[in-house]
Amino acid sequence: MRQTGREQILTTLRSVVGETYLLTRREDLACYDQDASIAQPLGQALAVALPATTSEVAGLMRAAATYGLPVVVRGAGSGLAGGSTPTPHALILGLNRLDQITLDKEQMVAHVGAGAITAEIQRAAETLGLFYPPDPSSQTASTIGGNLACNAGGPRCVKYGVTSDYVLAVTAVLADGTIVRWGDGLAGQGTEQSLAQLLVGSEGTLAVITEVTLQLVSLPPARRTTMALFAKLEDACATVEQIMASGLVPSALELMDDTTLAAVEAYLHLGLPPETGAMLLMLSDGEPETVAHDAEALATLARAGGARLVQVAQSVSDEAKLWQARRAVSIALARIRPNRLGEDIAVPLTRIAESVRLIKALAEEHQLPIVVFGHAGDGNLHPNILFDARDPAESARIWPCAEAIFRIALAVDGTLSGEHGIGTLKLAFMHEALGATQLAVQHRIKAWFDPGGRLNPGKVLPAL
Ligand SMILES: Cc1cc2nc3c(=O)[nH]c(=O)nc-3n(C[C@H](O)[C@H](O)[C@H](O)COP(=O)(O)OP(=O)(O)OC[C@H]3O[C@@H](n4cnc5c(N)ncnc54)[C@H](O)[C@@H]3O)c2cc1C
Structure with missing residues (x-):
């Protein structure tokens, strides 16, 4: 981009949002280079605009269309797939100022x-x-x-x-x-x-x-948590199946594997019994009588499934204590290795145990710590590969290991992403995951919305 052209573009963008809300200095742009994943930017952005209204966004989009600028939208940048990282010469739209909240109770x-x-x-x-x-x-x-x-x-x-x-x-x-x-x-x-x-x-x-x-x-008037510890991961996974087939509908059903629990125990010293293979955290919410009944029914199913310890929260402070382990996962894992590649596959309920076993076998094969936790009630697992980015040998083993996890997801009839999206990190697997027909349909939809291919280029949809 020639310097005069660049200045002209920036002047137009400033005329929409004002001087304060157009960032162009390298040190300001650097804050927008990454999201919460390990994805690297595809290039250097031209500028970050911080509009406050829909009509300012429209003004910026008209300017981007006039000058043929790529546009990358960004919320909080908490994404875990590289979706909001810059592409070369992109105009980044940071939408944090569009933060109004109006409620209509009726x-x-x-x-x-x-x-x-x-x-x-x-x-x-x-x-x-x-x-x-x-x-x-x-x-x-x-x-x-x-x-x-x-x-x-x-x-x-x-x-x-x-x-x-x-x-x-x-x-x-x-x-x-x-x-x-x-x-x-x-x-x-x-x-x-x-x-x-x-x-x-x-x-x-x-x-x-x-x-x-x-x-x-x-708002549900009552909630209660039931926690169960299992010696064997297989028993916890079979219990998840039993619960979901029983007609009970927990409002959360979270799984943590042995490696995750060991990390949390080393951090918080909760007194988890040694050699615990898995934890299930089950939340019931709704009317108080239903919640009391469901919490006990979940406890019974967990015991029948082989849980060695089951606790039902009796107070608000019990609730907080039982969720302590789950909430501490991120910090606990950071104590093992400073970096992690957090995956987000979804697998059929009947294949959770098999998937977790296959994924954990990769840890030895690739010489990398792997933990698995996630929203087991809907088969959404978060295998996290832990590594130290300062160690080139360890970093080099990450991608082959991540690819092996994606292949396991597809092999058990699962999906590449349960909730984090595709971004740049999973782009290479989209052909395999979607097949030619679905990809072609998605390209047709994309072409209608974005004939110039300027919206978040290089993300989500691979070339045909
Ligand atoms: C510790 C941690 C825990 C997480 N847990 C969960 C979880 O339990 N469930 C879950 O689903 N995710 C989870 N995530 C992932 C992430 O927070 C979600 O994907 C979230 O929806 C991203 O929101 P954001 O505002 O940060 O979006 P960003 O990261 O800024 O952007 C994400 C994508 O959305 C696009 N985008 C953002 N705003 C807009 C817009 N207004 N219009 C069009 N496109 C837009 C971006 O271009 C990008 O492709 C977790 C992340 C972290 C770091």
Whole structure:
């Protein structure tokens, strides 16, 4: 890009958002180079614009269309697939200033800006006795726009479904700057609803989501956690199957393997019995009588499944204690190795034990610590490969190991991504995962939305 051309472009972009909200210095741009994964940027961005309204986003998109600029949308950058990292000469749109939250108690909906933080929406809903269930573990950082773009899940999704289940309407800006509002924002049954849903999971490759209307539900009046420790991973996985087949619907059913638990124990000294093979954390919520019944029924199923220790929380402080291990996973793992490649496969419930066994065998083969935890109730596993990026030999073993995990996911009829998306990290596997016909259809959809191929290029969709 010639210098005069560059200055002209920057002047146009400044005229939309103002001097303060256009970042161009290398040290400012560096903050946008990575997301929470180990993905490296595909190139250096031209600038970061921080618009405050949908019409400013539209102005920026018109300018990007005029100058042929690639556009990368960014929420909180908590993504784990490299989706929001820059491509060469890209205009990065940081949407954090679009953070308005308006609640309609009567309609039980929330009208929110794409940059609103997920946990802030949840907190606002709860003050009115309402509930926004999707709960990615990154909820105190992630934006709702990022959640839509990745169709985020979380522990509660086993009962309540994922982000797409709560999207009633979307305001978005198309590649040429056209503003669209799709969905009726009421019952979610309008004909435009399917267009709104098309943007969910599109990872910034089809349009820029700027505002969202979300369905809320009633806040469950009671909740109770049941924790079970198993000597054998197989018994824990078989118990997950039994629970899901029993008709009980826990609102979370989380699994942690032995290596994860050993890391947590070394960090927190919770007094977990030695040689614990797996932990299940099961949450029930709803009316108090139902919750009490379900928690006991889950405990009974866990004992029948071979659990050596089962505890049902009796108080709020018990609850917090039982979830302590799960919440400490990230920090505990960082004490083993400073870096990790966090994977996100989804496998059929009947094949969780087999998948975990195959994945753990890779640790020895590739000489890398691997831990597995995840939302077992819907088969969403997070195998994490731990490594030290300062050690070139160890770093070189990461990708062959990650590829082996993806192949296991596909071999057991699973998927490459349960909730984190494809970004750049899983791009190479999309041919194998989707097949030629589905890829061709997705390319046709992409071509309609983005004929110039400027929205998040090099991500999600591999060339045909
Ligand atoms: C510790 C940790 C725990 C996590 N736990 C979970 C979990 O339990 N469940 C889960 O689903 N994920 C989880 N994640 C992953 C991540 O937080 C989610 O993918 C989240 O939805 C990303 O939101 P974000 O605002 O950070 O998006 P970003 O990382 O900024 O962007 C992610 C993708 O969405 C696109 N995008 C962002 N905003 C928009 C928009 N407004 N319009 C169009 N495209 C957009 C970007 O271009 C990019 O492709 C976790 C991450 C971390 C670090």
